[in-house]
Structure formats: C-alpha cells, structure tokens
Amino acid sequence: MRDDKKRHITQADAIREALAQALQEDERVIVVGEGVPDPKGVFGTTAGLQQQFGPSRVFDSPLSENGMTGICIGAAISGMRPVMVHQRIDFALLAMDQIVNNAAKWRYMFAGQVNVPLVIMVIVGRGWGPGPQHAQSLQAFFGHIPGLKVVMPTSGYDAKGMLLAAIRDDNPVIFIQHRWLHGIEDLVPEPPYTVPLDRAAICRSGKDATLVAFSYMVVEALLAAEALSQYGIDIEVIDARSVRPLDMPTIIESVRRTGTLVVADTAWKTGGIAGEVIAAVAETAFDALRRPPVRIALPDYPVPTSPYLVKDYYPDALYLARHIAAHLGREVPDAELAERLFRSTPCDVPQKDFRGPF
Amino acid sequence: MNFEKAFGSMLRVRRVEEAIADRYAEQQMRCPVHLSIGQEAVAVGVCAALRKEDGVFSNHRAHAHYLAKGGDLKAMLAEIYGRENGCCRGVGGSMHMVDLAAGFLGAVPIVGATVPLAVGAAWAAKLRGENRVIAVFFGDGTFEEGVVHESINFAALHRLPILFVCENNLYACYSRIDDRQPDRPIHGVAAAQGCRTFTADGNDVQAVFDVSREAVAGLRSGQGPAFIECATYRWREHCGPNLDDNLGYRPQGELARWESVCPVERAAAFLRAMPDGAALIESAEKQIAAEIADAFAFALEGPLPNSADLPGYLYA
Numbered sequence: 001m002r003d004d005k006k007r008h009i010t011q012a013d014a015i016r017e018a019l020a021q022a023l024q025e026d027e028r029v030i031v032v033g034e035g036v037p038d039p040k041g042v043f044g045t046t047a048g049l050q051q052q053f054g055p056s057r058v059f060d061s062p063l064s065e066n067g068m069t070g071i072c073i074g075a076a077i078s079g080m081r082p083v084m085v086h087q088r089i090d091f092a093l094l095a096m097d098q099i100v101n102n103a104a105k106w107r108y109m110f111a112g113q114v115n116v117p118l119v120i121m122v123i124v125g126r127g128w129g130p131g132p133q134h135a136q137s138l139q140a141f142f143g144h145i146p147g148l149k150v151v152m153p154t155s156g157y158d159a160k161g162m163l164l165a166a167i168r169d170d171n172p173v174i175f176i177q178h179r180w181l182h183g184i185e186d187l188v189p190e191p192p193y194t195v196p197l198d199r200a201a202i203c204r205s206g207k208d209a210t211l212v213a214f215s216y217m218v219v220e221a222l223l224a225a226e227a228l229s230q231y232g233i234d235i236e237v238i239d240a241r242s243v244r245p246l247d248m249p250t251i252i253e254s255v256r257r258t259g260t261l262v263v264a265d266t267a268w269k270t271g272g273i274a275g276e277v278i279a280a281v282a283e284t285a286f287d288a289l290r291r292p293p294v295r296i297a298l299p300d301y302p303v304p305t306s307p308y309l310v311k312d313y314y315p316d317a318l319y320l321a322r323h324i325a326a327h328l329g330r331e332v333p334d335a336e337l338a339e340r341l342f343r344s345t346p347c348d349v350p351q352k353d354f355r356g357p358f
Numbered sequence: 359m360n361f362e363k364a365f366g367s368m369l370r371v372r373r374v375e376e377a378i379a380d381r382y383a384e385q386q387m388r389c390p391v392h393l394s395i396g397q398e399a400v401a402v403g404v405c406a407a408l409r410k411e412d413g414v415f416s417n418h419r420a421h422a423h424y425l426a427k428g429g430d431l432k433a434m435l436a437e438i439y440g441r442e443n444g445c446c447r448g449v450g451g452s453m454h455m456v457d458l459a460a461g462f463l464g465a466v467p468i469v470g471a472t473v474p475l476a477v478g479a480a481w482a483a484k485l486r487g488e489n490r491v492i493a494v495f496f497g498d499g500t501f502e503e504g505v506v507h508e509s510i511n512f513a514a515l516h517r518l519p520i521l522f523v524c525e526n527n528l529y530a531c532y533s534r535i536d537d538r539q540p541d542r543p544i545h546g547v548a549a550a551q552g553c554r555t556f557t558a559d560g561n562d563v564q565a566v567f568d569v570s571r572e573a574v575a576g577l578r579s580g581q582g583p584a585f586i587e588c589a590t591y592r593w594r595e596h597c598g599p600n601l602d603d604n605l606g607y608r609p610q611g612e613l614a615r616w617e618s619v620c621p622v623e624r625a626a627a628f629l630r631a632m633p634d635g636a637a638l639i640e641s642a643e644k645q646i647a648a649e650i651a652d653a654f655a656f657a658l659e660g661p662l663p664n665s666a667d668l669p670g671y672l673y674a
C-alpha cells in the first residue's frame with residue numbers, strides 16, 4: 001500500500017489528478033481546451049484524460065476562445081460543469097467579453113436564478129523568451145470583476161485541492177497556474193480533497209515583517225525569508241492563494257503582529273493586486289503599520305524576449321531579501337547574501353532540467 | 359515570376375531554418391521558434407507577386423514570410439539570439455518580428471491577431487489613395503478565430519486591397535483540422551463572405567505565384583479582397599527544431615507523402631532539367647551558405663541589449 005504521507009508528485013500531476021477525480025465523481029464535468037488531448041497534454045496537466053474518460057467528456061477545441069467560452073457558459077447554465085483549459089492566460093484575453101459580461105454577471109443579472117458553474121484554467125507562461133504576448137500575469141484584470149472567483153495556488157497540494165473546490169463550486173472560477181510551479185514536487189494525498197477558495201495560508205511565521213506573496217513569488221519569498229533568518233530577520237510569509245476574494249483577515253492579523261507589510265506579486269506594479277492588498281490594509285489597519293508598505297512587482301512594461309533583457313525583469317529572492325532588509329533598516333552583508341541566494345540556473349529557467357522554450 | 363529567383367528564395371528560407379534547427383540545441387536562441395520547413399513555396403510565391411511598397415503581416419511562423427518579403431536576414435537571426443542588432447532589439451525574438459523598410463509590417467504570436475491589422479492597413483491605403491496592397495498570412499487553425507471573420511466581412515464591405523493567405527497545413531499544433539472544423543473548404547467560407555477566392559498547391563511555387571498575381575491584379579484594380587487557400591504541410595514539430603512524428607498525432611506515412619512533394623526539391627528538379635540548371639543550383643547553395651554563415655556571425659557578435667532602453671519603447 002502506498003503511504004500518502006510520502007507521496008510527492010509534481011504540480012502538473014496533482015492538477016491532472018484533480019481533473020481526473022472531478023471527471024470521475026461528477027458526470028456533468030467536461031474538460032475542453034486547445035491541446036487538451038494532445039501528446040503534451042498542456043504541460044502534463046491534461047495528459048491521458050481523453051483516453052481515460054473518452055472524447056465525449058474531454059475535448060480538443062477549435063481556436064475560438066471567445067466563442068468557446070460563451071459555449072461553455074451556455075452549457076454551464078444548462079446542466080454541465082465545464083472546465084476550460086488555456087495554455088496561456090494571454091489567450092483568455094480573447095474571451096474577456098464572455099468572461100466579464102456573461103460568466104461573471106449571469107447569476108446577478110437574473111437576480112440569482114441561474115448559476116454558472118464554470119472553471120477557466122489559465123497559465124502564466126514564464127519560460128524562455130515567450131515575450132510580451134505569452135507570459136503576462138493578469139490576475140488583477142480578473143480580480144477586478146465582481147462575480148468571478150480568482151485563485152492562484154502555489155503548492156501542488158493546494159493546486160489539487162483548490163481545483164477540486166473550484167470544479168465543485170457553483171460560480172465561475174479563474175484558476176491561475178504558473179508555469180514555473182508545474183515541475184515542483186509536493187506532498188499530495190491521492191484521495192480527493194478540497195482546499196477553500198478564499199483563504200490565504202501562512203507558510204512561515206515570523207515577527208519582523210509580513211510578506212504576502214502570490215503564486216510563484218511565494219517560492220522566492222520563502223527563499224528570501226530563509227536567507228534573512230540567518231541575519232536574525234524574521235519574516236512571516238503568507239501565500240495569498242486567492243486573488244478574489246483576498247483573505248484580508250489573515251493578512252491584517254499578521255500585519256498587526258509584525259507592523260510591516262511587503263507584497264510580492266508576479267504582475268506589474270501599477271493597478272496590480274499588490275496595491276489592492278496594501279489599500280485594504282491601510283483602510284482597516286493603518287494604525288498597525290510602522291513603516292510604509294512596499295510592493296515588489298514587475299516593472300511597468302511588458303516582458304521582453306531576450307534573456308539579456310529578462311535578467312533585469314523578474315524580481316527574485318535576492319531582490320526581495322535586499323529590499324526587505326533595507327526597508328527594515330537592517331544591515332546585511334550584501335556579498336554574503338548574494339552568495340546564499342546564488343542561483344545556479346539561468347534567469348529564464350525554473351529548474352535545471354527545464355529545456356525550454358515553454 | 360523569375361523562377362530562378364523564386365527557387366533561390368525558397369532555398370534560402372530552407373537553409374536558414376535548417377541552420378536554426380541545427381543550432382537550437384546550443385540553447386543560445388532562447389525563444390520559441392516555429393519553423394517554416396515544408397511551407398516555403400507559399401511565402402515565396404505570394405511575395406513574388408507583391409511590390410516592395412506592398413505590406414505583409416504574419417504570425418508565429420514568420421521566418422519564411424519575413425525573408426520572402428525581403429526582411430533582413432542578419433537582423434532576424436540577431437533578434438532570435440536576443441541581440442541589440444536584432445530587428446526588434448531583442449524585445450521580440452522569433453515570434454515578434456518586423457522590417458518596415460521591407461514592407462514586413464509585423465508578426466506576432468497571438469493567433470489571428472494580425473488579420474484585422476492587415477485589413478486596417480489596407481483600409482488606410484484605400485483612404486489615402488495609395489496604390490498599395492496588403493497581404494496577411496495565417497494558418498488553417500487561425501481561420502477558427504472570430505476576429506478573422508469580422509475582418510473579412512469589413513474588407514469585403516469596403517472592397518479593400520487585401521490578400522488573405524491561408525496556409526492550410528492540416529494542423530494547429532497537434533490538432534488535425536477534422537477535429538476542429540466541419541468538412542467544407544475554408545475558401546468556400548471566404549467566398550460566401552464576399553472574397554474572390556483562389557486555391558493553390560502550396561508546395562508549387564509557380565502555382566502559388568500564378569494565383570497570387572491574378573489576385574493582386576484584382577486588388578490593384580479595386581475588385582475587393584482576395585483569399586488564397588494553399589495546401590501545404592509542416593515537416594517539423596509545431597514549435598521547436600525537431601521532427602516529432604514519433605508522437606503519433608499524424609497518420610503514418612503522411613509526412614513522407616508531403617516530403618515527396620517538397621517545394622524546394624520540386625523547383626530544383628525543374629531547374630535541373632534546364633541546360634545550366636545544376637550549376638545554378640550549386641552556386642545558389644554556395645552563396646546562401648556564405649550568407650548564412652555571415653548572418654550567424656553578425657548575430658552572435660551582436661552587442662547585448664540594455665534593459666534601461668525598454669521603458670522608452672512603451673509610449674510615443
């Protein structure tokens with residue numbers, strides 16, 4: 001017998017398992033998207049599902065994002081529970097009309113008479129040179145829309161549990177994955193389970209600062225916190241997990257203990273969700289802040305393609321650690337810190353065996 | 359059409375793509391590449407019917423279109439290598455290319471994204487009274503995007519000088535056309551939308567040129583949009599340098615059948631039957647090899663771009 005306490009699988013496999021279990025437990029669930037049944041199976045997240053559940057429940061899609069989204073909404077209000085899959089979050093932009101005008105509002109406009117149980121899975125496509133149109137982080141875009149739930153799990157455990165929760169939920173849920181998380185292994189129990197769609201998680205407790213991170217930035221945040229702990233700087237790291245709603249009670253409770261708020265996002269700074277976290281803290285817990293809050297986010301221009309340009313684009317653990325130490329007014333020997341957080345892989349790959357380009 | 363020139367242009371695209379494929383494993387071209395190997399005749403045949411001042415828009419699979427329209431090879435390779443001397447200074451890479459001087463007005467990888475832009479460019483040409491034709495290349499899969507049909511409708515309504523070129527290579531990534539579209543011809547839809555439509559064997563450069571010339575002549579005399587569907591085939595994987603027939607998404611023997619109607623080899627065979635054909639091919643090969651070696655050197659010696667310049671590209 002397998003000991004579930006020891007089962008480490010990649011996030012891609014955890015997601016695939018959640019989809020398989022959702023298809024298994026509810027015959028109304030269908031999975032549709034460009035490339036879903038193809039040999040690469042959307043980075044492995046849909047691999048084998050069509051073989052297992054058949055072509056009447058797991059489909060490829062024409063290249064018609066807006067139309068297919070409307071078609072899935074129509075199916076959702078007619079007794080199905082569609083899960084749409086996009087290889088890139090950028091492709092869902094073509095479907096913004098259906099997502100924003102219909103999926104998010106259908107229930108509301110008709111005074112709660114009809115639900116839209118729809119999940120839209122998208123991926124932030126960081127990689128080798130995907131460039132300006134294939135690696136955007138658009139969580140704030142979706143998070144702005146009342147009527148949508150928007151989640152961005154980091155761990156494989158949460159990815160599986162939140163995806164199952166999203167599929168069981170009666171509302172449209174945008175499920176945002178990050179390409180750099182797919183290959184990371186985590187303890188993931190095999191039986192189906194859910195993780196709430198509206199709760200942040202404290203992944204490391206600390207007393208000197210609250211570092212709220214989204215998605216892949218949690219990985220960098222934990223590295224930064226670990227390095228800073230060597231210098232007596234004690235960072236609390238919160239994985240926001242959900243973008244809409246934001247779990248403000250958990251964040252505010254932490255800020256009340258630490259007095260310092262840093263938010264690390266995978267997206268641009270202006271108009272981003274990091275600013276929303278800070279605004280919400282300022283509104284209700286201004287008195288708890290001992291220093292100005294900080295946003296660590298992308299510079300306000302699209303990601304370029306060249307690796308020589310990308311190397312200055314994404315804030316990493318070293319960047320985070322330096323900024324947080326400086327912000328707290330703490331001296332940290334910089335060369336030593338840099339050595340501690342030295343990354344042996346190039347700036348455009350998540351792990352050594354990543355062979356690009358996507 | 360100058361057949362020797364068209365052959366040389368196809369051979370050049372082929373050898374460039376092969377060189378990219380050969381060197382891709384060195385991991386110095388750190389961006390996705392979608393190679394045009396097998397589809398050279400469409401780009402070359404269409405562009406041979408265009409003038410320099412005519413415009414071309416393209417997509418993720420842009421190398422052949424860019425080169426056939428006269429785009430600068432050195433700047434293309436430097437772009438793929440992420441260098442400052444690339445055609446977009448490293449911002450774009452293989453999937454985002456431009457060479458305004460050559461009338462290559464832009465290629466981006468969001469499927470269907472450039473089709474309305476091409477219509478807009480044709481509209482502007484008409485509004486400004488310019489004798490200019492615009493062509494846009496896109497795949498069979500792209501024909502499924504709503505924006506393509508909105509664009510064709512507008513172009514037909516305003517009788518715009520635009521040439522829609524659909525490269526039907528039967529696949530979108532790993533998905534075969536029968537899994538995405540009903541059994542009816544793509545060009546039939548375009549005809550119903552008000553285009554003058556043409557079909558061509560997309561692996562026969564002369565055939566592609568012949569219909570393109572007729573289509574473009576109509577555009578110049580104000581007959582409204584034209585649509586060419588070219589049957590062709592992608593030899594390598596959708597994205598990347600390798601063969602991928604081992605994955606089993608294409609029926610056995612299909613690739614071999616298309617390889618046997620290689621557009622470059624067919625043109626070469628035609629030339630070889632001419633008195634000095636063999637010598638001509640040999641000298642083309644030599645000249646192209648030298649040019650490619652030069653262009654790779656240019657790219658690899660290119661200065662590195664500076665990220666401090668990026669914000670300056672954002673707003674006028």
Ligand SMILES: Cc1ncc(C[n+]2csc(CCOP(=O)(O)OP(=O)(O)O)c2C)c(N)n1
Nearest residue numbers: 091419467468469497498499500529530531
């Ligand atoms: C809006 C959008 N959806 C999906 C994709 C992913 N994608 C890139 S190329 C491609 C297939 C395009 O097929 P086709 O138009 O036939 O061109 P081909 O690759 O065969 O030349 C897909 C689905 C994308 N880039 N943009």
Ligand SMILES: [Mg+2]
Nearest residue numbers: 497498529530
């Ligand atoms: Mg195609």
